[in-house]
Amino acid sequence: MPKLIKLHDGHAAFANDAYMTVTDEDATPASGGVILPLARYRIEGAALLDEGRNVGVLLQPDEAIEELSDDLTRLSVVALSFPKFRDGRAYTSARLLRERFGFGGEIRAVGDVLREQASFFIRCGFDAFEPADGSTPEQWMAAANRFRHVYQRGADDRKPAFVERIS
């Protein structure tokens, strides 16, 4: 299992994963936080939330983030899957979660998650990562901070160049 890196106030650190990611075949664990695929969340999610469990949803790239728009206030994690690093759909999902739906919970990148993508993840609003390449938090943040300036507004708080220039 990849180790979980979490971002907090611009600092990254390994974190214990308080969630069990349940695949389609697994039984749902009796206690603790769970991250469910969308289809299973539809069936089991409400009951688990009513029990007071922490619940997250794992979305595949072809599953629209709007599917969760009514559930976001109750979800503590949205995990976005990268079956291949080349599949960039989840970057849009993350930005929409933060910027359009105001989601304040954890957005986790899972799957083919590589250090070279660190800045893209963070700029789109991800704050938890399961690196597939064994990156340490130090390596992760070094990659994320390679550029002193950015040119466009993302879901992070970096100022685009056109703001830096007039401030």
Place this chain on the structure above:
Amino acid sequence: MYRYDYIDRAFVEDRAAEFRGQVARRLAGEITEDQFKPLRLMNGLYLQLHAYMLRVSIPYGTLTPNQLRKLAWIARTYDKGYGHFTTRQNIQFHWIKLKDVPDILGHLADVEMHALQTSGNCIRNVTSDPRAGASADEIEDPRIWSEIIRQWAAIHPEFSFLPRKFKIAVTATAHDRTAARLHDIGLLMRKGRDGGVGFEVIVGGGMGRTPYVGPTIRDVLPAEHLLSYLEAVLRVYNRHGRRDNIYKARIKILVAQLGAEEFARQVEAEWAQIDHPAIDAPQAEVDRVRAAFAPPAFEAVTGRSDAFEAAKAASSSLARFARNNVHLHKQPGYAIVDISLKAPGETPGDATAEQMELVADLAERFSLGELRVTHEQNLVLPHVKLDDVAAVHAALAGAGLASANINLVSDIIACPGLDYCALANARAIPIAQDIALRFAAADQAENIGELKIKISGCINACGHHHVGHIGILGVDKKGEEFYQLSLGGSAAEDAEVGKILGPAIPADKVTDAVDHLVGVYLRERHAGERFIDTYRRVGLVPFKEAVYAEAH
């Protein structure tokens, strides 16, 4: 011209440093070629048939003399002494060693250049009118908005892993020299009713194996909302573009499948939800970039140059050069001078280090320090005083750069083809050379007039064969190079995809076939008609009969 400020400089330095680290990890064996590939592609580095190829971005085709000198120096120091200008206003070096690339990127950064996003499934170099800032009928300099787009697209956090590559062209005159309707997004500047600047937005044009002339999805977009609107288009594409099949992944397929109206509706719905002020370049930034493209310091001279007229009268070669390569400038007494990189028998788009240095010197002395690259693989001195044209011509002639064939039969676009490219099915360069040599007689070429021949070595269409008046596509027939001809394409404002003439023909018959096509045109043409006009009037049949007559 736009010059980098501290932010732009830091950005390209950081990019070079990042790639230096990535190359070091590759050379040390810490990452595999598979893992390295996407990283090098983001820096314009391809692995071709014989060596690495580095594609350097020339944003909107604008160069300073010092930038061109640096490209010449790179060609001499790290390559075989030449470079190849491409159909997207970039330059490629075909014989690069991996270990040198970080240094090359560093040298490019020194002159405010980069190779960022010249490959990969991201937003590529923004192309624009090579006559920007010099055309009388332009609404405003399209490079202002091209530069704003260039910055917005640079390592965009959301749009760097698109289904496929993404190309944007911007133009601001009625005559389109950017092939805007054949881009993923074409932006045609329009004057709004309120006097403000706007864009007609075309989405989903393209070439490749499924060519489309792009439909207009918005008649006038106020320019100040350009970035938020682009963000909406890219977002719809990033979410819904196909990713299961590389040949169906360009935005043109999505637009065609949804229909232009439905695609436009989705874009407008997305755009309505975007926080425009957060994304759009603020007025202060637009003003800053606009100021950078303020007209250069033209001298007040009369519109007629007695020296130029006398020199033309004395030299038929200068007169011919003036007829074909020298164009009207917005400023009285100035001209736009095209430099052909299509000397018959040479490789289209290639320039040696010495030629680049000469052109850089000419730009400095005679063109107010500016030069341009065209998508037709030529160079331009955009601001030459008529008084100086004869001196420019003489200097070009001494370097083999005075071919007076702009827009003529030998001004051929050709991709690198099987001589370099791993994707090609057939060679393109020797075909171009052979045709150009057949029509090397200048009087004959001028008599034939405007004729755009475009050659691609495979269906990816880097040589734009779909939109050639005569298009030539290399195909592989049981291991032999064959060529499929098409007629009637256009990349201009009357954009059209050409029609296939008939069965593919062997390499040694291609030039004869072009000769037959030209013969039909000369026989059928009415006064004032170009090849394309005659074709449009008489249709495919007489041309087809002439080319395939022998087979019957």
